[in-house]
Amino acid sequence: MKKQKKIQRDSAKANHSVLIRILILMGLFGVLFFIPMFGRLFYLQIVQHEELESKAIDQQTYDRSVVANRGTIYDSKGNTLAMSATAYDVQLSPLEILECQEAYQEQVEKAQAAETAEEREKLMPSYPEPTNESIAQTLSQLLGLDQESILQRLSKTNSMYEIIAKQVDEDVADQISAYASENGLSRGIYLNATAKRYYPYSTLAAQIVGWVNYNDGNRGAYGLEAMYDDMLAGQTGRVVTAKDGHGKQMLYRYEDYYDATDGYDLTLTLDATIQYYCERVLAEGIEKYEVQDGGFVIAMEPKTGRILAWANSPTYDLNDPRTVIDSQLQAELTAIAADTTLTDEERSAAQTDVLFKQWSNKALNETYEPGSTFKTTVLAAALEEGVVNENSTFYCPGYAIVADRHIWCSDHKGHKDQTLAKAVANSCNPAFIEIGQALGAETFYDYLEAFGFKDKTGIDLQGEPTPNDNLIWPREEFTSPIGLTSLATASFGQRFKITPLQLITAASAVINGGHLMRPYVMESITDADGNVIQHTEPTEVRQVVSESTSERCRTILEGVVDGGTGKQAYVAGYRIGGKTGSSETDEDDHTIVSFLGFAPANDPQVVVLIAYDNPTPTGPNSNYTSGGHYISGGNMAAPMAGELLADILDYMGVEKQYTDAEKAAMDMTVPNVTGLTLSEATARLAESNLEVRTVGSGDTVTDQIPAQGVAIPGGSQVILYMGSEKPTDKVAVPDLSGMSREQAQAALTNVGLYLKSTGDTTSESVRAESQSIAAGTEVEMGMVVEVHFVGTTATGGAGSGT
């Protein structure tokens, strides 16, 4: 009984302990242990939610930037000067390439482990093993890169981002892409689309258009590309798409597209054709005159300030801005490379300087002493102020004495008595000193300011220097007694510095009716749909002189070309006006020869400033180049300007205006007079402004020289054969080189040939430079030989001194 009770008691005790223990387990596993689970979930899903979610989204989405197309730059006629196209950056992912290689190995092992040959065949990869060497070899061939450097990049196997080539063209990119996909390297070689800038005209207007720097996020580095970068660049867009863990895009799941806004297009005032003319003339002159430091040509529409063309030399190819193509700069580079005294740093700095030289816009960023071209503004000021008029006379003894100092005229013998127009045509320094003194320092300085020489022109290009006291005298100094010589030299444009742009802008005011315009190169900015975002209207800064003064100036300046120092710029039919200039510099025997020209003189459509910096003289104190060219604006820049203006006016469709004298000298087509009576033939030829010489004594014309249809200068003689036999002997063309016009005329007439003169057709003292048919050539009688004459007298030379 007792035992039974004990068992019962034990059993109850055991039951109790079992109950307690089950309750403990229940508490632990049913309640307690679940609490940290909730806590942990709360921590991960609420506290760390954003952090973890962003990590997840990072890997779940492709977030690619969409390159905005950079705007196109057009010239005023719609020719494309700069455009963007898709190019590719080649990116290697050595980490993934390694994975691809491992996968290849695995596949090979798998294939080798296969039982049947057929299966082995099936499992074997279809392409050769993508070793680092084979990848490097292929890429180096396609991209023209060094194989070693690619191998070195491939060895960085913990990297996923190695850019080995930038701005690769589409066709090369396609080849690389094909190679990658055919060799199991699609995940390892990537092509990232980016934009590449193309400049279809290569060197054209290089310093104005500028270029973009690929190393600086495709931002504009120079010129208008930099100036209007904000407008051109556009807004980069983004594409966000979902992708799965294998990198496959899941477009249906999630896609977000932020449009890239393409950059705006720029239309310039530049005209590619005029620009081309300018660059051609610049290059020709540089070669012909052995110019050492380049030069520039600016062509502007005087009434609006629109820049029509702006050429600089040395220049470069915008598509490859870091390569030097100018032969003189190349020589400089060679010299730098050969200079063993330089440290590496100095050498690279020197090389960079050379690059800056070709990139910089000489005619805007640098200043020079304008020389005689500046006299245009002095003339306008003097006429406006009434201190001189067309009847004023000046006497030039060859020098002027100012504050006890001798200032020489370019013609040391002196121009003697001359009218105002003649003084301008002679570019006579003593006359202008007198004019400057008549104006007075205060008034003179007022006009300096009024013509904008103390301000920036405000052109929309970078790097225009602000005039300062080092460049141009401060008013106090200029108007004080010590400023007397300054006033004198200022009167003929020396001893102060301005930019060429300031000069042409001021000169435009002189000839356009007195309006100082703000020059500009950006005509309009349009969006991709052609909506005009911004349009530049011509802006008048101020009226400097009156319409009538301007008109008087034009007339006087036309006289410079019509028989004055600028006569070599004369081209029949174009009514060119202008002013020569030869600027001295701080260096000995370093002259900047220039010519400011405009046409037509009665209604200027275009004004050009052309300058050559430092033609090579034959020796110290020599005024001639080895080609026999006198170093002066009149002898060098003027003929170039004439040629240029003629081209531009023809291109612009400006109608030619011939004077009667010009008309008389124009080429006439010989009519057929054979079979006519002498009187009939004479009358017919007189209609064509041709004279008659007869051979033989018949009644009717049996033959004629030249034959029908040949163009000969007006006033030439046509030989009529009245029954006599026309000689069939050929004649030899005489050697005309070095002859004057009269000598050449005589030499040709002597053998029955005709002269057509080109080049300097007005100067009295000229020499034949070249002839269209080489000396000694046997030709039929009556042929026309075109002879190019150049002036031999020093016109518009530098020539000032003490």
Add this chain to the structure above:
Amino acid sequence: MARKLKRDMTMEEQLARGPLDLPFLTLVLLLTGIGVIMVFSASYPTAITEDVSPTTYFVKQAIFAVGGTVIMLFVSKINYQRFRWMSVFVLIGSIGLLILVLIPGIGEAHGGAQRWIRAIGPLPSFQPSEIAKVGVIMYFAARLSKRNQRKPLQFNRRSYLYAPATLLERTGFFELVPYGAILLLIAVLMYFEPHMSGTILILVGGAAVLFASGINLTWPALMGGVGGVGLLTVIFFTPYMKTRMDTWLDPWSDVSDKGYQITQSLMTIGSGGLVGVGLGKGRQKFGFLPESENDFIFSVVCEELGLIGASVILLLFALLVVRGFWISIHARDRFGALLTVGITTLLAVQVLLNISVVTNLLPTTGISLPFFSYGGTALIIQLAEMGMVLSVSRQIPAPKQE
């Protein structure tokens, strides 16, 4: 066999026809249902990648869920007293299978571990360790339910071993020997597979039954202490374990390799936030989160259903566990109680370990989530276990009618 009329049945038989525990059954069906739906959501990207119908995994799992439910109901109809004698065969059979699985040709290896018995005929492939879990719990429960009938061992007082032997007996050492031997045997067999997480679960299941049966805790505590120290030593001195620990402590230090799976899981869970991205709309299962339909399915649940959904599921699990223990407390006899404790604890530990792993509370081990993780045989065995609990619940004496 014609049905017996109620009046002809013995008391036992009448009791065995009591009602199923409805709360427990409801929770099981609810979790199974949600689990199958989550398998669909989590598995279709995998199916698409494998170029099969997106519903492939879902259909298989659904079939197994239905089959498993039928089996569960069938098991629940069995008078659980029969499990007493069955337990011996189940245990011996599972040990036999654990040996068989090591034989190449019968066993099937996945990822370096030979844990599966290859599918034979209509039988699907399965893990013998799943059966061993049940076997151990059944056998331990059956044997321990009778421990109060066990006579303490008597020792010869004159033997010099008397004192230590008596001490060992009093502290319950000799009673533990057979259980320890069985567990050791199974652990050794499974070491050869190897199957660490399965071993842990079997040990935990056995230990839970042992603990609940009221055994003296001296030796388990001692062995647990020694084992713990031993485990720590192994962890700190085995490089493999050490890196695993480092990964656990700072998974973000190596997101591309060792920490990949766990960091992906954390990102998946974290993406869910409070309300989740929506059922089926998870993104991480698309090739980012490995085993998204398997061991890491709970991460997908967290991503798609958010903290709220995940908490509801956790709560359902907790309720199921609590109800399981409730059934064990109210079980008609000790065997039923211990059987239920074993099965319930096993379930709870699986859930807790799985969730701890996917949330990086514990280092990664491969433990699937009951009712959720994809896997037909595991689900069927799980549901059969639930059937056992339900069978016990049928014999709970109905409360007295007032």
